[in-house]
Amino acid sequence: xxxxxxxxxxxxxxxxxxxxxxxxxxxxxxxxxxxxxxxxxxxxxxxxxxxxxxxxxxxxxxxxxxxxxxxxxxxxxxxxxxxxxxxxxxxxxxxxxxxxxxxxxxxxxxxxxxxxxxxxxxxxxxxxxxxxxxxxxxxxxxxxxxxxxxxxxxxxxxxxxxxxxxxxxxxxxxxxxxxxxxxxxxxxxxxxxxxxxxxxxxxxxxxxxxxxxxxxxxxxxxxxxxxxxxxxxxxxxxxxxxxxxxxxxxxxxxxxxxxxxxxxxxxxxxxxxxxxxxxxxxxxxxxxxxxxxxxxxxxxxxxxxxxxxxxxxxxxxxxxxxxxxxxxxxxxxxxxxxxxxxxxxxxxxxxxxxxxxxxxxxxxxxxxxxxxxxxxxxxxxxxxxxxxxxxxxxxxxxxxxxxxxxxxxxxxxxxxxxxxxxxxxxxxxxxxxxxxxxxxxxxxxxxxxxxxxxxxxxxxxxxxxxxxxxxxxxxxxxxxxxxxxxxxxxxxxxxxxxxxxxxxxxxxxxxxxxxxxxxxxxxxxxxxxxxxxxxxxxxxxxxxxxxxxxxxxxxxxxxxxxxxxxxxxxxxxxxxxxxxxxxxxxxxxxxxxxxxxxxxxxxxxxxxxxxxxxxxxxxxxxxxxxx
Amino acid sequence: xxxxxxxxxxxxxxxxxxxxxxxxxxxxxxxxxxxxxxxxxxxxxxxxxxxxxxxxxxxxxxxxxxxxxxxxxxxxxxxxxxxxxxxxxxxxxxxxxxxxxxxxxxxxxxxxxxxxxxxxxxxxxxxxxxxxxxxxxxxxxxxxxxxxxxxxxxxxxxxxxxxxxxxxxxxxxxxxxxxxxxxxxxxxxxxxxxxxxxxxxxx
Numbered sequence: 001x002x003x004x005x006x007x008x009x010x011x012x013x014x015x016x017x018x019x020x021x022x023x024x025x026x027x028x029x030x031x032x033x034x035x036x037x038x039x040x041x042x043x044x045x046x047x048x049x050x051x052x053x054x055x056x057x058x059x060x061x062x063x064x065x066x067x068x069x070x071x072x073x074x075x076x077x078x079x080x081x082x083x084x085x086x087x088x089x090x091x092x093x094x095x096x097x098x099x100x101x102x103x104x105x106x107x108x109x110x111x112x113x114x115x116x117x118x119x120x121x122x123x124x125x126x127x128x129x130x131x132x133x134x135x136x137x138x139x140x141x142x143x144x145x146x147x148x149x150x151x152x153x154x155x156x157x158x159x160x161x162x163x164x165x166x167x168x169x170x171x172x173x174x175x176x177x178x179x180x181x182x183x184x185x186x187x188x189x190x191x192x193x194x195x196x197x198x199x200x201x202x203x204x205x206x207x208x209x210x211x212x213x214x215x216x217x218x219x220x221x222x223x224x225x226x227x228x229x230x231x232x233x234x235x236x237x238x239x240x241x242x243x244x245x246x247x248x249x250x251x252x253x254x255x256x257x258x259x260x261x262x263x264x265x266x267x268x269x270x271x272x273x274x275x276x277x278x279x280x281x282x283x284x285x286x287x288x289x290x291x292x293x294x295x296x297x298x299x300x301x302x303x304x305x306x307x308x309x310x311x312x313x314x315x316x317x318x319x320x321x322x323x324x325x326x327x328x329x330x331x332x333x334x335x336x337x338x339x340x341x342x343x344x345x346x347x348x349x350x351x352x353x354x355x356x357x358x359x360x361x362x363x364x365x366x367x368x369x370x371x372x373x374x375x376x377x378x379x380x381x382x383x384x385x386x387x388x389x390x391x392x393x394x395x396x397x398x399x400x401x402x403x404x405x406x407x408x409x410x411x412x413x414x415x416x417x418x419x420x421x422x423x424x425x426x427x428x429x430x431x432x433x434x435x436x437x438x439x440x441x442x443x444x445x446x447x448x449x450x451x452x453x454x455x456x457x458x459x460x461x462x463x464x465x466x467x468x469x470x471x472x473x474x475x476x477x478x479x480x481x482x483x484x485x486x487x488x489x490x491x492x493x494x495x496x497x498x499x500x501x502x503x504x505x506x507x508x509x510x511x512x513x514x515x516x517x518x519x520x521x522x523x524x525x526x527x528x529x530x531x532x533x534x535x536x537x538x539x540x541x542x543x544x545x546x547x548x549x550x551x552x553x554x555x556x557x558x559x560x561x562x563x564x565x566x567x568x569x570x571x572x573x574x575x576x577x578x579x580x581x582x583x584x585x586x587x588x589x590x591x592x593x594x595x596x597x598x599x600x601x602x603x604x605x606x607x608x609x610x611x612x613x614x615x616x617x618x619x620x621x622x623x624x625x626x627x
Numbered sequence: 628x629x630x631x632x633x634x635x636x637x638x639x640x641x642x643x644x645x646x647x648x649x650x651x652x653x654x655x656x657x658x659x660x661x662x663x664x665x666x667x668x669x670x671x672x673x674x675x676x677x678x679x680x681x682x683x684x685x686x687x688x689x690x691x692x693x694x695x696x697x698x699x700x701x702x703x704x705x706x707x708x709x710x711x712x713x714x715x716x717x718x719x720x721x722x723x724x725x726x727x728x729x730x731x732x733x734x735x736x737x738x739x740x741x742x743x744x745x746x747x748x749x750x751x752x753x754x755x756x757x758x759x760x761x762x763x764x765x766x767x768x769x770x771x772x773x774x775x776x777x778x779x780x781x782x783x784x785x786x787x788x789x790x791x792x793x794x795x796x797x798x799x800x801x802x803x804x805x806x807x808x809x810x811x812x813x814x815x816x817x818x819x820x821x822x823x824x825x826x827x828x829x830x
Contacts, residue, residue: 558670559672562672
């Protein structure tokens with residue numbers, strides 16, 4: 001048993017380690033890497049894993065479960081409330097229109113109305129896992145299309161709950177005995193009872209979240225054992241999932257709810273950082289098993305049918321999404337990203353289809369086919385986005401590079417700013433006010449359009465792409481400013497620039513002290529922490545408001561910054577002395593401790609003896625007779 | 628061989644034709660260190676320990692600055708206030724600068740004639756520089772007469788070149804030790820001492 005487990009773990013992990021870097025190198029994103037890895041180790045190519053891929057998939061669905069728990073955690077009610085129009089509006093338009101269209105098509109093909117409706121609902125879902133991962137990797141979560149995508153996905157994720165509640169009603173006319181070994185509380189009951197059970201379970205999760213889990217976590221936190229907290233976090237997720245499975249519901253939804261309930265508790269960030277690594281690995285596993293579960297014999301037997309289904313469904317979904325995007329006034333480029341990003345069928349379709357099959361709404365063969373279509377459509381998404389990135393966007397909508405005027409000479413600016421968010425824009429405005437022209441790289445098409453209108457020289461696209469850097473004049477420029485919001489993308493940019501354009505001076509925006517350490521390790525000299533100057537400036541004003549003279553306060557601030565930067569460079573070197581690997585959050589705490597101790601030893605604001613006459617007066621008093 | 632530290636203070640160096648000419652390639656000269664204060668401390672936050680280290684490492688110090696409103700630019704005053712600490716530069720145990728040579732190298736828009744009793748500015752340059760002289764004396768240093776480039780508003784480029792040669796000759800002689808403090812102290816400006824001791828032409 002354990003042998004098999006080790007063997008499987010070996011294959012899956014190896015597939016991830018081999019294919020994800022390859023995909024990344026080819027700029028295809030990690031999701032496609034996992035999927036391809038899965039296809040290749042799957043039964044139809046190398047055959048390292050056989051049909052049990054499906055069982056693994058059940059296990060790996062846990063990645064999806066954890067992802068939804070995390071999404072739930074991020075959904076503070078106030079946040080949700082602020083986005084309510086976007087979520088309810090865009091989400092409902094997309095879901096209802098897609099369902100109706102697919103329902104109509106399936107009726108036309110010859111499905112029964114129950115089956116057609118069930119399929120419509122399942123196929124209307126998009127993949128939160130793929131889309132969120134891709135958006136994050138590309139640093140697009142904050143663009144308009146990123147926000148709309150999140151809203152639609154969220155609406156779908158929530159809608160799964162009522163859909164699961166509704167499905168038994170569709171099966172009311174055809175209740176069959178469930179398959180052996182699948183005994184849950186739901187099976188074998190009439191539809192209305194199943195619906196009631198479901199609502200009861202949802203209520204249970206909400207109530208226990210409020211009144212059981214939070215007090216329990218407080219108790220655990222008081223014990224001050226890190227592992228125990230991680231264990232408790234996993235226990236909550238697995239426990240909720242088990243209860244949901246027991247009543248025959250989707251565990252993903254249960255944990256999503258649990259996440260929402262816990263979003264308001266004080267443990268939110270702690271839970272997030274504990275679950276995150278597990279989620280990452282399991283989600284990767286999930287993508288691999290999706291790849292491995294694609295039934296190629298099905299495709300070979302009915303190639304036309306499958307291709308037609310995949311294309312048809314993607315086209316219907318894309319069409320609806322494009323219109324939805326238009327309704328919520330996305331600009332063309334953003335809409336294209338939104339449309340192609342969400343055009344696949346998502347992981348919830350697996351859950352829904354197996355439930356639909358269990359309810360005997362759809363026969364086994366069709367279910368298999370639908371699952372195959374789902375998996376294929378998920379595999380196609382990264383390819384579609386890649387095509388969009390490379391071939392469509394550069395040709396239509398916002399151009400990668402501004403058309404040169406016929407007689408215009410391409411002037412290379414001395415400064416390149418990568419990333420024109422709140423940080424880069426302030427910088428760019430300052431430089432412009434002083435007559436320094438900068439070339440800007442940004443990947444938000446709306447912003448690019450605006451900046452071009454304002455007369456900036458802007459390149460649209462991923463700043464870590466070498467060809468874009470080249471055409472932006474990285475060979476001739478003197479300074480490159482990495483001002484991108486995501487530290488990881490900044491690292492990547494710094495790394496590439498150092499290798500390919502060694503003559504460029506690189507100046508980097510760092511989000512935090514840890515981020516700065518990372519950059520020091522990479523050999524960057526000019527590091528600017530967002531968190532430093534502003535907080536010290538605020539601190540100076542605090543001193544002033546408390547009655548300290550402005551000049552003294554200002555000098556104290558100047559000295560503190562000087563001291564802090566020196567301390568940063570020093571501590572960065574010692575950071576590798578520790579032989580234990582510490583998780584991010586704990587490292588932060590340890591860092592704070594180190595800093596506070598240091599501050600106590602060296603008073604960072606001690607200075608200006610010469611302006612204090614105390615020293616002279618005291619000395620004079622000591623040896624008064626001499627003077 | 629002596630080492631010279633030029634403490635240069637000019638808030639608009641890039642606009643000062645005279646000072647750019649005087650200081651061109653100065654840091655490359657043997658034995659001369661240029662400490663460009665406005666470049667080093669744009670926020671007026673002087674690193675006192677760094678400055679003390681520099682002072683200790685040099686035997687001859689020059690306060691090189693333009694005359695603004697009959698005195699030096701603000702950062703040089705800030706430097707004097709902060710670096711020349713009691714107990715280090717003066718007062719009890721304040722002997723770190725004892726017997727070092729110091730003087731002002733100044734540029735001024737007005738000619739020597741307007742800085743005179745009956746002139747427009749009513750007092751001489753030496754009189755306006757008295758606070759510097761007394762500061763040097765307090766720090767037990769040897770204060771020499773100033774080197775001055777005056778009438779900069781109307782300076783021809785030939786005359787400016789002449790001043791540059793003067794300044795560089797002065798630095799060379801200070802570095803090599805080819806000077807006599809007592810003879811220098813007898814002149815009103817180091818320019819005069821240079822004229823009497825060399826074959827240089829008067830600008």
